Amino acid sequence: MKTILVATDYSKEARKAFVYALEMASLTKANILLLHAFHKPLKLNDAVRFEDAVKELEKEENTILREYATEVKTEVCKNFSLQFNCKANNDPANSQPPGVSQETGQFTASGTQFHTVQEDKRVAEIAVIKINCISKLGWAADEIITAAKNHKADLVVMGTRGAGAIRQAFLGSTVGAVIQSGKVPVLALPQNTIFKEIKSIVFACDLSKIPDITNLNTLRGWVKSFEANLTILHIYQEPERKKEEEKTLTALAILDKAFFDLNYKVYFQQQPDIAEGIQAFTESHPNDLLVLAPNQHTFLEKLLQKTVTGKITANPFLPFLTLPGPTKSNRLRVEKKLLNEQQ
Secondary structure (H helix, E strand, O other): OOEEEEEOOOOHHHHHHHHHHHHHHHHHOOEEEEEEEEOOOOOOOOOOOHHHHHHHHHHHHHHHHHHHHHHHHHHHHOOOOEEEEEOOOOOHHHOOOOOEOOOOOOEEOOEOOOEEEEEOHHHHHHHOOOEEEEEEEOOHHHHHHHHHHHOOOOEEEEEOOOOOHHHHHOOOOHHHHHHHHOOOOEEEEOOOOOOOOOOEEEEEOOOOOOOOHHHHHHHHHHHHHHOOEEEEEEEEOOOOHHHHHHHOHHHHHHHHHHOOOOOEEEEEEEOOOHHHHHHHHHHHOOOOEEEEOHHHOHHHHHHHOOOOOOOOOOOOOOOEEEOOOOOHHHHHHHHHHHHHHHO
């Protein structure tokens, strides 16, 4: 992961999403692209062209955005820790002067009288994260999609308002619009999400369909980066287990190749309603991240079309990652390869 795009409107939710992205970037060594899309009336006169007025306004907004980025980053780095590890063969009788620099007043590398001191690596890593700021006059969803494409963002991080990220993501919000574009992975964060290392990932997918290789590679990257446990969740309606297993053989073979160096579990759960099945699983199996490919599930397509609302609320603190749909060329290439292997 090289570039994380964070969209902000300066709200509390957006600020928490920015902090979350900083923590994530410190672990993945990624840069951050901080984007603010805005609407303001333009003051024009005969001597000023529209394009020049827009550039000037965006420049002013970007100054504010850079100050905001510095403020948040500084605030995050205020909280840190020092790890004191006792030295071998400590003997108070052979005490040495404490390892405190007379110039800075801070502990030196040798530490204290009886301990070595290890500084908080997290703060040091956050402090050096590169943040590029962009302010654009326009609709938020359009500008996010454009910026993600132009800057080759690997991930878009967005905060959501309300109880559940999943429900909010599909109720006509900016988050939902970016997800519907199907261009880039989107991490939607519930209102009260606090960053913690991702150690357990659940990928809910339909194994009766051919998984997208690009998405599997993206997911593999997440699992490797965070050294997380991976569970593949397949919800099915078929009354006979054997028939359902036969339907998934091709997909399981693709998973076997894509995740050749991972340990993972595939969980089959019979449930007439896919949405309820996913919710039941996330409630009974604690995890740190739920991953979905919206194009794979009919219920998600309905949610995107607003014919169903709020069927999934899931854990209100559970981050929700959507993977983009496969391109037609990628899908045809995979299908052709599978056909050749079967001949």
